[in-house]
Structure formats: C-alpha cells, structure tokens
Amino acid sequence: xxxxxxxxxxxxxxxxxxxxxxxxxxxxxxxxxxxxxxxxxxxxxxxxxxxxxxxxxxxxxxxxxxxxxxxxxxxxxxxxxxxxxxxxxxxxxxxxxxxxxxxxxxxxxxxxxxxxxxxxxxxxxxxxxxxxxxxxxxxxxxxxxxxxxxxxxxxxxxxxxxxxxxxxxxxxxxxxxxxxxxxxxxxxxxxxxxxxxxxxxxxxxxxxxxxxxxxxxxxxxx
Amino acid sequence: xxxxxxxxxxxxxxxxxxxxxxxxxxxxxxxxxxxxxxxxxxxxxxxxxxxxxxxxxxxxxxxxxxxxxxxxxxxxxxxxxxxxxxxxxxxxxxxxxxxxxxxxxxxxxxxxxxxxxxxxxxxxxxxxxxxxxxxxxxxxxxxxxxxxxxxxxxxxxxxxxxxxxxxxxxxxxxxxxxxxxxxxxxxxxxxxxxxxxxxxxxxxxxxxxxxxxxxxxxxxxxxxxxxxxxxxxxxxxxxxxxxxxxxxxxxxxxxxxxxxxxxxxxxxxxxxxxxxxxxxxxxxxxxxxxxxxxxxxxxxxxxxxxxxxxxxxxxxxxxxxxxxxxxxxxxxxxxxxxxxxxxxxxxxxxxxxxxxxxxxxxxxxxxxxxxxxxxxxxxxxxxxxxxxxxxxxxxxxxxxxxxxxxxxxxxxxxxxxxxxxxxxxxxxxxxxxxxxxxxxxxxxxxxxxxxxxxxxxxxxxxxxxxxxxxxxxxxxxxxxxxxxxxxxxxxxxxxxxxxxxxxxxxxxxxxxxxxxxxxxxxxxxxxxxxxxxxxxxxxx
Numbered sequence: 059x060x061x062x063x064x065x066x067x068x069x070x071x072x073x074x075x076x077x078x079x080x081x082x083x084x085x086x087x088x089x090x091x092x093x094x095x096x097x098x099x100x101x102x103x104x105x106x107x108x109x110x111x112x113x114x115x116x117x118x119x120x121x122x123x124x125x126x127x128x129x130x131x132x133x134x135x136x137x138x139x140x141x142x143x144x145x146x147x148x149x150x151x152x153x154x155x156x157x158x159x160x161x162x163x164x165x166x167x168x169x170x171x172x173x174x175x176x177x178x179x180x181x182x183x184x185x186x187x188x189x190x191x192x193x194x195x196x197x198x199x200x201x202x203x204x205x206x207x208x209x210x211x212x213x214x215x216x217x218x219x220x221x222x223x224x225x226x227x228x229x230x231x232x233x234x235x236x237x238x239x240x241x242x243x244x245x246x247x248x249x250x251x252x253x254x255x256x257x258x259x260x261x262x263x264x265x266x267x268x269x270x271x272x273x274x275x276x277x278x279x280x
Numbered sequence: 281x282x283x284x285x286x287x288x289x290x291x292x293x294x295x296x297x298x299x300x301x302x303x304x305x306x307x308x309x310x311x312x313x314x315x316x317x318x319x320x321x322x323x324x325x326x327x328x329x330x331x332x333x334x335x336x337x338x339x340x341x342x343x344x345x346x347x348x349x350x351x352x353x354x355x356x357x358x359x360x361x362x363x364x365x366x367x368x369x370x371x372x373x374x375x376x377x378x379x380x381x382x383x384x385x386x387x388x389x390x391x392x393x394x395x396x397x398x399x400x401x402x403x404x405x406x407x408x409x410x411x412x413x414x415x416x417x418x419x420x421x422x423x424x425x426x427x428x429x430x431x432x433x434x435x436x437x438x439x440x441x442x443x444x445x446x447x448x449x450x451x452x453x454x455x456x457x458x459x460x461x462x463x464x465x466x467x468x469x470x471x472x473x474x475x476x477x478x479x480x481x482x483x484x485x486x487x488x489x490x491x492x493x494x495x496x497x498x499x500x501x502x503x504x505x506x507x508x509x510x511x512x513x514x515x516x517x518x519x520x521x522x523x524x525x526x527x528x529x530x531x532x533x534x535x536x537x538x539x540x541x542x543x544x545x546x547x548x549x550x551x552x553x554x555x556x557x558x559x560x561x562x563x564x565x566x567x568x569x570x571x572x573x574x575x576x577x578x579x580x581x582x583x584x585x586x587x588x589x590x591x592x593x594x595x596x597x598x599x600x601x602x603x604x605x606x607x608x609x610x611x612x613x614x615x616x617x618x619x620x621x622x623x624x625x626x627x628x629x630x631x632x633x634x635x636x637x638x639x640x641x642x643x644x645x646x647x648x649x650x651x652x653x654x655x656x657x658x659x660x661x662x663x664x665x666x667x668x669x670x671x672x673x674x675x676x677x678x679x680x681x682x683x684x685x686x687x688x689x690x691x692x693x694x695x696x697x698x699x700x701x702x703x704x705x706x707x708x709x710x711x712x713x714x715x716x717x718x719x720x721x722x723x724x725x726x727x728x729x730x731x732x733x734x735x736x737x738x739x740x741x742x743x744x745x746x747x748x749x750x751x752x753x754x755x756x757x758x759x760x761x762x763x764x765x766x767x768x769x770x771x772x773x774x775x776x777x778x779x780x781x782x783x784x785x786x787x788x789x790x791x792x793x794x795x796x797x798x799x800x801x802x803x804x805x806x807x808x809x810x811x812x813x814x815x816x817x818x819x820x
Binding site for chain 1: 801
C-alpha cells in the first residue's frame with residue numbers, strides 16, 4: 059500500500075469509528091516500513107484532526123463519534139509510543155480532573171487522549187477533585203496547566219470548583235505559574251461562562267482543547 | 281413591562297410580563313407552559329416555540345446548536361433562551377400535554393399469593409412508586425388480599441427538568457421552590473389516590489378514612505424532594521454511597537395534608553444516594569433473589585439502576601445514561617404516553633415504515649421503545665451506519681420514518697443521544713457482570729424494567745447493542761416492577777423489613793470510580809450487537 063492509500067484507508071476507518079479496521083491499517087503501515095513516529099505524526103494526528111473538523115461542522119454535533127475518534131487516536135498513540143526509538147520530547151504537563159461534586163469522567167478522558175497524542179504529559183487526578191488537590195498536584199508535578207472538567211451547571215459555577223482554584227492561585231501568588239482551562243457541557247452553551255468563574259480559557263472539544271492547552275503551555279513555559 | 285400573546289392549539293392567551301425573564305419562566309405559571317428536560321439551560325431543545333412577531337434577542341449559542349438555519353429562519357426559538365423584553369406574539373410548537381392518569385391493566389402486575397389478612401376499620405392500603413417522570417399507584421383491600429385498582433400518571437415536577445439533580449439543586453438554592461416541588465409530588469400522590477377512589481370505584485367505594493397504610497418507594501432524589509430532607513447530601517458525591525436519611529418527619533402533617541387521618545405513612549429507606557428504594561422494590565417485584573445466579577435487573581431511566589444477583593450477593597449500581605429512553609432530549613421525544621410512537625414497523629409492502637402510537641393518537645414524537653425501533657430499522661436498512669452517521673446527509677429536519685408525519689423524524693443528534701444512553705447502559709451491565717466474576721453468557725434472567733415498559737422490541741434492542749444477544753426467552757419485560765414490589769411491602773406485616781432484607785444482601789458499586797469503565801463505554805458506542813465474548817466468566 060502506498061502512503062496515500064494507507065492514509066486514505068486509515069481515514070475511512072477513523073471516520074467510520076471502526077477501531078479494528080484502524081488497527082489493521084496501523085499494522086499494515088508498520089509492515090510497509092513506516093516508523094511509529096511517522097505513524098503518529100503523519101497518520102494519527104492529521105486523520106484525527108480531519109475527522110474532528112468534519113464532525114464539528116456537522117449541525118448536530120455528534121459526541122459519540124467524537125468520543126470514538128478520540129479513543130482510537132489515544133489507543134493507537136499509546137501503542138506506538140511504546141515503540142518510539144527514543145522517549146518522545148514532552149511539550150509540557152497538565153493536571154486534569156473533574157470539579158468538586160462532579161463524577162462525569164468522560165470529557166476529561168477525551169481531552170487526556172488528545173493531549174497524549176500531542177505529546178503533552180497528563181496527570182489524571184480522577185473525579186470529584188477539590189480545588190486544593192488541583193493546586194497541590196500542579197505544584198508537585200511542576201505542571202503548566204490546570205484543566206477542570208464540569209458537566210453540570212452547579213459544579214461548573216459552584217464556589218468549590220474553578221472559582222476556588224482561582225482564589226487559591228491568587229492567595230498563594232501562583233497566578234503567573236499556572237494557567238487554568240475549563241471544559242464541559244455548561245461552557246458550550248454559554249461561551250462567556252469561563253471568564254465569570256475565573257478560568258483563563260475554555261475549549262469545546264478534545265481537539266480544540268489540545269490546541270488551546272499547547273498554546274497555554276507555551277505561554278507559561280520559559 | 282411587555283405584553284405576550286401566546287397561541288396554542290386550545291386558543292390564545294394574553295400575558296403581561298414584568299422584568300426581564302426568559303419566555304420559559306414567563307410561561308411556567310400558566311396553562312401554556314412549555315416542556316423542558318434540562319431545567320432551562322438550552323441543552324435539551326424541548327421548549328421550541330415560533331415567534332410570529334416582535335423584537336427579540338438574537339439566537340444564543342445554545343440555539344444555534346439545537347436549531348438548524350432553516351428552522352431559525354422560520355422563527356423557531358428555544359423558550360428558555362428567549363428573553364421577553366418587548367411585546368411579542370409566539371406560537372407553541374409542542375404545548376405541554378394536560379396531566380392525565382391512566383389505569384394500569386391488572387394483568388400487568390403479579391398476582392401476589394399468600395396474603396396475611398388485616399383486620400380493623402382502616403384495612404385498605406396504597407402502594408406508590410414515585411418515579412422521576414411517572415407516578416404509579418395501587419389501591420389494595422388488605423382484609424381480603426385483593427388489588428382493587430392501579431393507575432399511573434406523569435410526575436408534575438417534570439417541568440423543573442428531567443434531570444433529577446437539576447430539581448435537587450433548584451430546591452437547594454431556593455427553599456420556596458423546594459416547598460413547591462414537595463407540594464407538587466404530594467399533590468400528585470393525593471391526586472392519584474383520589475383518581476382511584478373516584479373514577480375506578482364510583483361513589484360507593486372506599487372512603488379515605490378507611491386507608492390505613494401508604495407505602496412510598498422512589499429514587500433517593502425523588503424521596504428527598506418529597507420530604508425536603510437529605511438534599512445537601514445528594515449534591516455531595518462523598519455521600520452517594522452512604523444511606524441518606526429521607527424520613528418524612530412528622531407524619532401527622534402529611535395525614536392532614538392528604539385527609540388520610542388513619543394512614544400510617546411509610547417511606548422505606550433507600551440504599552444510598554444513587555440507589556433508591558424503587559430499585560429494592562423492583563428486586564422484590566421481579567423475585568430476583570429467588571431466581572438463579574446470573575439474574576440481572578436493569579431499571580431503565582434517566583439514571584439507569586442495575587442489580588445483579590450472583591446467588592449470594594446482590595451487586596447494585598447506577599449509571600447516568602441521559603433521558604433519551606424517557607423520550608427527553610430528542611428533537612421529537614416524549615415519555616411513554618398517549619401520542620408517543622412506541623413501535624415502528626417495516627411496511628409489509630416493502631419500502632418504508634409505519635409508526636404506531638400509544639392510545640392510537642396522532643404521533644407527537646418518540647418514546648424509548650419507538651426510538652429503539654427507529655434506530656434498529658434504519659441501521660438494518662443501511663440508512664444508518666454503525667458509527668451513528670446517516671448514509672446520506674440527513675435532511676435538516678432529520679430522517680422521517682413516515683414522510684407524512686414531521687414528528688416521526690430522527691435527527692443525527694437524536695442518534696447521538698441514543699448511542700450515549702445505550703453505551704452507558706451496556707457498559708454498566710458488563711462492568712457489573714465482570715465484577716461478579718460472570719460473563720454475558722452466564723445471564724439466566726435479564727429483567728428489563730422502567731422506561732420501555734413492555735413495549736420494547738427485544739430483537740431490535742439486541743441489534744443496536746442495547747441488550748446482549750442472549751436467548752430471547754431469558755429476557756423479561758416488566759412494566760411496573762417497583763410498584764409490584766411496593767405492593768408486596770404494603771401487604772407484609774413489616775413493610776420496611778421487606779426492603780431492608782434486600783438491602784442487607786446488596787453490595788454497592790460506584791462505576792465512576794472504577795478504572796477502565798470508560799474504555800467499556802467507548803467500545804459500546806457503536807450501533808452493533810454486543811459481542812458475547814467482550815465479557816467472560818473469570819472464575820469457574
């Protein structure tokens with residue numbers, strides 16, 4: 059199979075959210091002599107971006123397809139990362155979790171998958187994470203970005219979520235060191251909400267979160 | 281101050297609106313109120329209205345997401361996003377249906393045997409299943425051990441949002457609203473009792489004073505809203521796996537409220553924040569603990585609750601799948617009731633489909649079982665792909681199953697909502713089996729209760745991966761399992777002990793704390809049969 063053909067069949071598999079078919083193309087690509095690095099940067103990342111932009115243009119945003127696409131990208135990337143000839147250069151580090159009172163873990167999961175394929179190190183703090191835990195973990199792991207996922211209006215706007223993280227950063231003089239990004243359903247329906255609760259940025263989906271977060275990292279990292 | 285002219289099929293209403301509020305809020309206290317599933321944050325799209333004339337704020341991001349350009353050009357808006365600032369004339373696209381109570385056919389409930397007769401003057405009893413969308417009630421003659429009548433009707437709290445936590449946070453933020461919510465639920469239960477006493481029995485029937493016992497089961501949030509207790513605990517996940525106190529406080533206030541002076545009012549304790557007494561009652565109602573190991577009960581709803589009996593332990597969990605199976609959050613969706621498309625059938629002459637509604641009324645949208653049929657038939661006909669994408673780009677209004685009926689259209693967004701709900705349910709079943717050391721093939725009984733009632737087409741549910749492809753005779757559809765279990769408690773000497781016995785066998789599982797559950801969820805998003813190998817027995 060030519061490179062163009064590999065790309066086309068991989069795209070088809072991803073667009074059809076067919077994980078088994080996508081893995082088969084990756085195996086074929088390895089047999090054709092593509093390196094794991096090439097597979098990630100020339101196949102996985104562009105195919106994921108293309109598919110995501112096609113999904114996003116859909117008038118009915120289909121989250122299920124978005125999830126499945128991100129899942130394939132993350133699984134193939136993890137598989138290939140194990141085979142990289144040298145450890146990949148890490149762009150930066152993010153601590154991520156769902157806000158206090160919120161157990162919806164899927165959005166965070168998608169963003170983590172997309173970040174990994176962009177070579178961002180992700181420290182997953184799990185669900186129902188207190189503001190103190192976010193700040194402590196960001197300090198401990200020397201992260202640049204704190205990412206907070208909230209799927210319910212009351213956890214997105216609640217005083218124990220992002221608002222408290224901002225207060226802690228202010229009171230501890232850490233605002234120059236970390237950027238705060240939020241995501242989740244409430245922010246999609248009110249695009250100014252992130253400012254009201256003291257975040258630096260928000261993103262509507264995994265791929266745009268990847269872009270926004272890499273920009274935030276570049277803004278903080280010396 | 282602005283004047284609002286509202287057109288509904290029943291006529292026109294004039295309203296005066298003071299201060300800036302959303303159209304949904306303005307209509308809430310009126311007969312022309314609009315349905316909502318999200319509590320008015322613009323995510324469900326249920327409150328569509330058409331602006332006939334008047335100046336309005338421009339469509340919000342939420343509206344651009346929920347309505348197509350063509351629909352916005354026709355003047356369609358979401359009532360929760362539209363601010364009433366100026367005189368306005370609007371027309372309701374989907375007016376909220378009037379409250380309606382319907383009889384439950386007695387053959388849909390189990391014929392409970394071996395009853396202990398109750399003596400004394402107040403020998404009648406009432407069992408209540410207080411559901412998020414529907415309330416079910418049975419009246420019993422406990423002296424003769426005879427069920428007199430049963431009925432069900434919509435939960436009037438629905439206008440506060442199909443999302444239960446939405447209602448809880450409403451009640452928590454505003455005590456006045458909390459009282460109102462409790463009042464609505466108490467009023468609805470009273471209304472159901474009144475309906476049974478009046479309509480089913482006529483004037484010669486039972487008098488309220490003869491009712492000696494009322495047992496209420498429900499999910500924990502509904503019980504907390506009913507009693508006004510335990511609300512803060514429900515919003516704190518740290519409390520969700522603990523028992524939450526929802527005791528009714530002073531029962532004499534309720535007795536007076538309900539004019540049931542002799543009635544002992546019992547609210548058996550729910551298991552935890554996310555597993556209510558309704559699930560315990562459904563376990564009793566289906567006789568799950570008397571069945572073989574590998575008996576799985578799935579109570580389908582906005583929050584689907586599950587119980588797996590492995591012969592010694594009852595593994596219990598719940599999963600938020602979203603309200604799709606209750607008909608909410610869809611472009612054209614409604615709870616199972618008159619006018620809901622409950623079945624879709626392929627036309628015998630080949631091409632096309634026909635839609636059958638409950639009550640034989642003109643179709644107004646899909647309920648859960650009709651949605652399963654529609655997705656399965658479109659998938660089978662190659663019009664829909666396993667990814668959830670339509671083979672051809674869908675029309676702006678969605679794909680109409682019956683081209684003559686616009687409310688029979690299924691949109692790409694509806695398919696997405698369905699996929700996420702069914703993935704949540706299938707992955708939760710799988711996780712629970714795996715935790716019990718069982719596999720899909722070990723299922724001996726699969727009791728499906730809740731939103732689908734008895735209308736679910738099992739083959740279709742299997743084709744889209746909602747239910748596992750186990751032998752069809754192992755799958756049972758129960759219309760009113762929680763009510764049946766509540767009846768059993770009503771008839772027992774000690775009602776609380778019946779459900780406490782089930783609770784003592786239960787082991788709670790919080791899926792959101794199990795690593796790897798999300799991988800299962802992702803794997804179940806595709807519209808394809810569940811591979812039976814995806815979960816195997818792990819111990820002999």
